[in-house]
Amino acid sequence: MGDSFRYLSSRIFSACLDVLPILLVISFFQIVVIQKPFPNLTETLFGFALVVTGLFFFVQGLEIALFPIGERIANQFALKGNPWWILLFGFMLGFATTIAEPALTVIANKAGEMIARAGAIPDQPGEVTRFVLGLRLTIALSVGFAGAMGVLRILKGWPLVTFILIGYALIVIMTAFAPHSIIGIAYDAGGITTSTLTVPLITALGVGLATSIRGRNPIIDGFGMIALASLTPILFVMIYGSLYMS
Template sequence: MEQLRLFWIMLRGSFGDLAPIIAVIAFFQIFILQQMPDNLLSVATGLFIVAVGLALFIQGLEVGIFPVGENLAQEFARKGSAFWLLLFAFLIGFSTTIAEPALIAIADKAAVISNGKIDALVLRLTVAFSVGFAIALGTFRILTGHPIHFYIITGYIIVVTLTFFVPPEIVGLAYDSGGVTTSTVTVPLVAALGVGLASSIRGRNPVIDGFGLIAFASLTPMIFVQVYGIVVYASGNGEAIAAVAQSVSEHVEHSRTVGQQALVLLLELIDVIKDVLPILAVIFFFQYAIIKKQVPYLRRIVFGIVLVILGLYAFIVGLEMGLFPIGETMALQLTEQDNRLLIYLFAFLIGFSTTMAEPALLAIAIKVEEISAGKIRQMVLRIAVAAGVAVGIALGAYRIVAGDPIHYYIIAGYIIVIILTYFAPRYIIPIAYDSGGVTTSTVTVPLVAALGLGLATNIEGRSPLVDGFGLIAFASLFPMITVMAYGVITEFSAGRTKTQHKEEFE
């Protein structure tokens, strides 16, 4: 009965989260494009399924994923073995990333567009290894208590330096790779690991030290993919792996054909289970083989994991039924319009609305409000992040239309992040860094990638490989700026309030 009541609360919240997306689509369809979608019933049904899936997913996180992640972190802290903890962190990062649907989609697209120059499997392995390395490095930072900004700023300097040596074809892809690594399931588990570890070590603050692992997972792939790009384009052996791109292309076409049949629903459920299984395998192996303890409240944990799988499955099915088709159609229709301002407005609004409905962001925002004892409100944090994504995607769309090199924008953004780091309150910095990784997940990545590639394909003089990638990087960068700005403004306002109260008292 309690679980049903909790589900009803989650469901109402889900419909509230989807309201901005529905409003944006309705506004553009009625007032801008002045036509109703052909598949209106399918769109409405899909959005309803998305709401149900989102509610089940969040309930499953609360019941299963968060508790098991925090319990593992605490057990590792008690065991006192840094080796096993760092190995666990690496395997969680690697196993969850190699099967990440968003990464698979981007890697396949890159292989096809580059005519086999970029190998999809090698790219996925490169990114997965980098994420495993990132989670291990972030865990090491929590153990040592080092300030996070030393690591992150050093990473930005490496990214910026490498940019000047990387072929133009790889720059946008490398920047995007940092945004597609953090999946809807990975983010909550990694966040629970970091918070649980920081809570278990004396002298660590869960807010200041617990967050930040996702930021590492968003940063290191950019470095690794840039190095991979330098090696690939220096070797010039594109013909040798052209067959890989062809087979990928045929596989994508085959999937599209199968997708027209009812069997696709079963295949998608199997895909979701396959995405979750590596995470469960790593968790239960370390729980029983290394820590050698039973999982507490096992039935409750299993129930929560089942809810996560069902919720994520319903969420994906609903997106494919309702949101993706109309989003891609609208992107194409807008590129055919003469008014470029409509493209920027659509990019801004779709960025804001999809981010507000992003499950990974919602999961992190819930955890932030809980750990900060209400000091950081989940709704305010989500609005700040969504505003950053909206500005980032709109600016990224302008960059594609104008044909400007992406690295000028990204480098300028990193400089702003570095400057804000020294003015923002300490408690907001790891959360701000993490916010760049949680914005680009299940909802945002496919729509944003479709918009970028659609613009680059339909605008004369633009290359899909050089110009089409990069929007996800904008969507990851600008939330860091808006969240740190939110922290600066909050602290400034609190300081002014204290000063006024002091003057009134005197």
């Protein structure tokens, strides 16, 4: 009982420390710069407590379920010895965790509105809806592609730096030819992929796969899949915008 209480206390304290820098920054600007007391202080403190509680349960869920599941599935696929299944799983994992991402939905809808206002696409509900749906599918497919490529890189033992250099070289080239209205959206799309589900699951997949394959280093080979997942949407969205707006 005492060990459980100490473990629980340490975890809650750790969650408080994670949120504390944000609270300090907000408090500094509110009190020192704006020089006004916090409006609705009671609600603010209650919200802070909810954030700490949510962060605590979220981290616990990652450690208890998501990380072990990803590593265990990767290990089982490695034992089966069929690379096509693990490649398909890497693709589907990246696609599924991205297509339902709330941040992607919000950004895609806002991007559709702004591009329609700018006149890059017809400002009609049906046209905007098609553009938004295509944008969401493009980003989800790009993350799925990154998941499959990350798995292939681990299986083959290819260095990550090669993928990064080639990927950003293609992005720089594509930036010169893509419509100006899609470039900012494309670069922001790379950050959308770093969601609360995509990051732990894809990381667990990479680490678990690298651990299961003889000759692979979990530190060197297991990590880096998130870098690919952040890189490919930039390129895919610029290609999508170029084709859609041509």
